[in-house]
Amino acid sequence: MSQSARQAVLDGIRASLRRGPLPPETAAVLDTRLSRPEPNVVPAIALGDRRTLVARFLAAAEAAAATTQRVPPGEEGAAVADFLRAHALPAAVAVAADPRLDGLAAAPMLCVTRRGADHGAPTDADRVGVSHALAGLAETGTLLLASGPECPATLNMLPDVHVVVVRALDVVGGLEDGWDRLRRHAGAAPLPRTVHLVTGPSRTGDIEQTLQLGAHGPRRLHIVLIDDDPAAIRA
């Protein structure tokens, strides 16, 4: 690799396009488009009122083999404990340092270790990991998780069981709405190092095209939706 390789590739592209470097005016137009991105085709499944979007988010996540649970605010700790007990899973959970998950640390039935910030990185021994999503996408039942000091990205991948807490107020329509959240979250800084769009647990079809859940990432994905949006609560 060298400066000459870079120049040769760019020159090759320009020769094929039968032009030199873009004139500054054209470049400026393209740059404006980059700084003000426009959506293309947005499917109808990414649109709807609050109640529809939250219901669709949960249904789509289940269609992707996640399990889901809706709980009133403040009950997420009990919900996680119930889920673990129901599936005979250990009560020892590795919880992201995210303060929005402090409620879990207070739950008496859970044995919580925090991960991220001053608590260190997740480890291979963490069997159950709990993260907080930045958003949920109704379109496909996808969770959007952004890494940061309090949201270590490996917690989404190392544990056997991944529990993700998401607020109904953070459930949005489609990918474009997710990008909006992400841009607001990042502000003027670059995007977080790792942004995970998670749709169901890990899987593979690599052996005779037989679908197996639980490949290298989590074998189970459980979503705890906190019903904090009055407009989204079922009648």
Add this chain to the structure above:
Amino acid sequence: MHVTSRAFHKNVRGAVADPNLRRSLATMKTGFRANRAKAAAALPEFEALRDAGAAIKDRTLAHLDHYLERFEARVEESGGQVHWARDGDEACRAVLDICRAHAARMVTKGKSMVAEEIALNAALEAAGIQPVETDLGEYIIQLRGEVPSHIIAPAIHVRKHQVADSFRENHPQFPADRPLEEPRDLLDEARAVLRDRFLTADVGITGANMLVAETGSTIIVTNEGNGDLTQLLPRVHIVVTSIEKVVPTLEDAATVLRLLARSATGQPMASYTTLSTGPRRPGDADGPEHFHVVLLDNGRSRMLGTEFRDALRCIRCAACINHCPIYGAVGGHAYGSVYPGPIGSVITPALASLEDAAALPNASTLCGRCEAVCPMRIPLPRMLRNWREHEVARRLAPARVRWGLRLWSFAARRPALYRAGTGLVARLLVRLGGRRGRLARAPLAGAWTRVRDLPAPPAGGTFMDQVRIKQSKARDGR
């Protein structure tokens, strides 16, 4: 790019005689094809998304230099580095230099077709660095010493008992009599073995499905989670990718994402779509400390100026491969190229040479299924025809074929002669077909009749004769 496509015809004979391969390829119909059809039908906007996806790629390719420069600037702003490579050797060297700078001895690899294209594993091994494939399919074929036979299901040609054999041979740490009959057993064993590798690798190498100029992010779309463990656990993450993967904005990426998984496996979204932007940030507890992107050209910038430019819209979803009757009959290895199937037959002659790959554009019935399902609306059959024209023009086609075509075009330009000739042949074939209406042997059709009978045309003249008779009957009937 190393190709062995000159052996295509020999490979095909081996492939069609292989019962394991037949059974493996049969799964494509009920798997990939049925799932894609369901997913496309479930999304009313699917056709509009295809139009939008193709338009995004066209716009990007028209300003490819600009978007690559912007992408590079964003990567650098977020603390990463971009390395440009004219060809596979330069790309391998860039990867090796980074590995050496970090004294790497073992690297984990997520699935990357560009890494296959540049034969990265061989380069790493030659430098004393052990590459470990972590995608289950890639891991299986690495153990078997093979190359992928499909771009998204690299081990589609392998049966589970063959996987079990490879695991018994390569995993002596487990009891010899352990059960490995079920896919679940095999998967769990691979998971256990590879977990250890993820945690101890010095460098993680992944490919990219897209590069985003707006943010400097690379995107991978996966189901297993191996690409994530590959890039998050080691100290260094190297992305090996190629120049046509760039899209302008996240919104544009969204359009491609809506097409990609649906066209590939029929999923609305794959399990994991991961955006990687630079190395870990101050305060982050995990993630790589170094982030490098190796940008490969390897003939693509040249392709941009040819009639094959549209093929650079390809998002490597494999839909054309899954729907190709030729691929379905012979599998991926027969093609002798890293990229098999219709898209492989279009880009291999461009990335390698037509001399080496001339058999591939001919390995098609031009049935059109590939273009019908291609999310990027790439006119694959047209391009296969274009290559055939080049082949004839450059006298690469066998003399027999060139003379045949010359004869045919002579007759085709003389309708009376053509009709007389085809009428004669049709009558002759009917006569030879006899009461069975089939021929076991026919002159000039040996390749066909060796494995099946040639149906004789229906009595009553050529197609044109019959149309004329029908039309005159319809007129009289009125």
